[in-house]
Amino acid sequence: EVQLVESGGDLVQPGGSLRLSCAASGFTFRSYWMSWVRQAPGKGLEWVANIKRDGSEKYYVDSVKGRFTISRDNAKNSLYLQMNSLRAEDTGVYFCARAESFGSGSDFWGQGTLVTVSS
Amino acid sequence: SYVLTQPPSVSVAPGKTARITCGGNNIRSKTVHWYQQKPGQAPVLVIHYDSDRPSGIPERFSGSNSGNTATLTISRVEAGDEADYYCQVWDSSSDHWVFGGGTKLTVL
Numbered sequence: 001e002v003q004l005v006e007s008g009g010d011l012v013q014p015g016g017s018l019r020l021s022c023a024a025s026g027f028t029f030r031s032y033w034m035s036w037v038r039q040a041p042g043k044g045l046e047w048v049a050n051i052k053r054d055g056s057e058k059y060y061v062d063s064v065k066g067r068f069t070i071s072r073d074n075a076k077n078s079l080y081l082q083m084n085s086l087r088a089e090d091t092g093v094y095f096c097a098r099a100e101s102f103g104s105g106s107d108f109w110g111q112g113t114l115v116t117v118s119s
Numbered sequence: 120s121y122v123l124t125q126p127p128s129v130s131v132a133p134g135k136t137a138r139i140t141c142g143g144n145n146i147r148s149k150t151v152h153w154y155q156q157k158p159g160q161a162p163v164l165v166i167h168y169d170s171d172r173p174s175g176i177p178e179r180f181s182g183s184n185s186g187n188t189a190t191l192t193i194s195r196v197e198a199g200d201e202a203d204y205y206c207q208v209w210d211s212s213s214d215h216w217v218f219g220g221g222t223k224l225t226v227l
């Protein structure tokens with residue numbers, strides 16, 4: 001059974017840092033591009049970052065570039081998102097998702113982890 | 120940056136056909152994917168590559184892409200289809216993924 005389980009969401013003050021993790025199982029993790037997509041409370045989906053199968057290419061939405069870093073450990077079947085200099089507008093549920101390629105859709109998503117940035 | 124425009128809401132009676140549009144400049148040159156999201160749940164891919172249905176998605180769901188508009192069509196709508204629907208593309212000029220703002224489908 002394919003599973004993606006996010007963790008690491010928490011309440012953090014503006015300017016703080018947080019590291020999200022996504023544990024994958026039930027499929028060949030290293031064969032997929034992986035993504036982080038977030039959803040602010042009551043709002044739509046917003047793509048955050050993508051990483052290539054071997055980690056050699058990474059892409060970010062402009063609003064997080066320089067603050068967030070996506071990474072993966074194929075030996076541990078895990079995806080990460082290091083978030084620094086957090087802002088109130090980063091608040092939301094963060095989903096990890098897999099995709100066969102950069103141009104394909106995400107055919108499986110985790111249930112998400114909630115990040116709240118507030119003082 | 121590339122922008123996808125969806126109507127905020129669409130309403131349809133049970134058994135009828137719902138059409139949800141996704142507008143973008145020359146969107147026909149891009150590959151469009153559609154997701155269904157029910158409250159408190161993760162998104163589910165219902166159409167990929169403009170018109171293909173992933174395994175397990177009912178045949179009632181179909182997609183098309185032409186000109187400046189992509190369309191998700193849901194035939195014989197059921198109460199369980201009530202959800203938010205999002206279109207998504209890869210903008211190759213920026214190497215960014217782009218989501219539409221989402222459409223809330225209400226089954227009357």
